[in-house]
Ligand SMILES: Nc1ncnc2c1ncn2[C@@H]1O[C@H](COP(=O)(O)OP(=O)(O)OP(=O)(O)O)[C@@H](O)[C@H]1O
């Protein structure tokens with residue numbers, strides 16, 4: 001087991017990993033449930049007179065969501081009602097100057113860790129611990145805290161490197177999410193288990209599907225993942241066009257073989273959309289049957305007939321697990337699929353969990369009522385990994401540090 005922040009000595013200088021990865025709309029970072037949850041841990045620490053320097057990532061290099069953490073510092077400060085100083089450096093001179101000035105109760109946000117050379121390097125945890133990133137920052141602090149459960153499935157420097165060389169503790173979000181999500185994996189269900197899968201992270205979802213065949217009786221697909229499965233079935237969906245948003249071909253190349261294998265193995269246990277919706281010329285919602293679809297990269301939601309097919313599966317299930325939105329629910333006219341699934345769950349008394357930093361936000365956004373769900377996880381990929389029983393590198397690193 002790992003140590004938690006309840007085990008910390010008083011007035012420590014803490015280097016803390018959180019996960020504030022959020023949607024970015026036209027350069028504007030959107031608030032999500034991760035800010036509110038991590039703010040609770042940070043507040044607990046500052047109230048106990050610790051000083052906190054935060055490490056986090058946003059997006060991936062090369063994507064338009066890959067931006068600095070300046071806006072994240074402001075959003076977090078609003079949640080905390082306490083200043084969060086942003087420094088545009090992760091471990092350079094400016095960052096070191098700012099950490100030196102940290103006093104008890106202060107909160108500092110270091111720059112996006114994925115802007116360093118080391119964070120995403122293909123290294124063992126021990127090698128991550130030897131990087132300049134770790135070797136420069138670690139001596140400035142008394143201890144390392146990891147609260148970023150939702151990024152616990154990545155073996156990156158800020159996650160597995162620091163625990164190699166520092167006293168390390170799990171934050172409250174890490175502890176709660178770890179316990180809850182691990183307990184789902186251990187649960188036995190007598191009745192039908194259904195999983196609704198969507199969103200944009202095809203590889204995480206497909207990898208989980210491969211490992212969940214014993215646990216899940218029916219998969220209901222939507223989002224980008226659903227489009228890739230429809231492409232595998234020969235429909236004109238999930239294919240990039242020259243001027244389109246470029247959501248599909250790369251994922252397709254990486255996952256085609258697995259998608260075909262999963263379809264072959266699971267057969268009727270996979271439900272795919274029978275209709276999809278896009279924006280018409282006047283901005284209106286246009287729904288098309290998949291066999292008539294001819295706008296391969298424009299579909300932003302599943303259609304009404306799809307939800308009519310998915311709803312009975314939910315109604316007859318003992319447990320429904322959700323990961324990823326079925327459409328671009330942030331736009332009301334493309335929220336039908338995501339709302340349809342969440343509302344159907346809310347109307348039954350099944351055991352229900354919703355995962356995904358963005359997806360879990362839909363419950364609040366559309367007033368569906370958090371009380372209808374057993375757990376709303378702010379984690380996506382890590383939640384899926386936990387359901388399959390696969391180890392999480394962040395947890396392994398915290399446990400190894402506790403044993404030292
Ligand atoms: N057809 C679609 N086209 C474009 N985006 C889509 C589509 N369907 C769903 N999405 C997007 O998927 C996002 C949610 O899924 P995503 O996999 O990115 O995150 P998540 O489920 O919250 O999990 P994680 O925590 O792993 O990021 C939503 O923001 C939604 O807009």
Ligand SMILES: O=C(O)[C@H](O)COP(=O)(O)O
Pocket residue numbers: 019021059060150151154201357379380381
């Ligand atoms: O949003 C997430 O799921 C986590 O922050 C991990 O992000 P990644 O999929 O870009 O590693």
